Amino acid sequence: MTTPRALRLDPSDNVVIAIDEIAAGAAPAGGVSARERVPKGHKMAAVGVEAGAPIRKFGQIIGFASRPIAAGEWVHEHNCAVKEFARDYHFGEDTRRENIVP
Structure with a gap:
């Protein structure tokens, strides 16, 4: 089994994204x-999440646990x-232009 x-x-995420399907008992x-079973492209809790706590992906809140996870x-x-929750729209203020190809 591979x-x-x-x-x-993002380091602050409490979920990981399954690149491959993850079978029950398997560990990335x-x-x-x-x-x-976690289907390909879906989320798996990387840590326990309390009921009502935010679920983070991309370092952003994408939802809240409706029960303990x-x-x-x-x-x-x-x-x-x-x-509903308060949002901070200042996340892109420190962007800068990168010269990838001269």
Whole structure:
């Protein structure tokens, strides 16, 4: 069995994205074991998330735990809810132009 790949998009994220399908019991390199099947492209909790706590992807809040979510659990609409919260729109203020190709 090969190790499934997963990606943490920002150090503050509490989910990882499954690059490959993650079978129940499998663990991406350096990650927690999946408690259930996580489909390719979906989110898996990298740490436990308390009910009502924000779910972070890309370093941004994408939803809130509608119930406690255990590390390794698939994060989707059955345990993630959307609600109003204060937003900080200053995240792009420090951007700068990069000269990639002269």
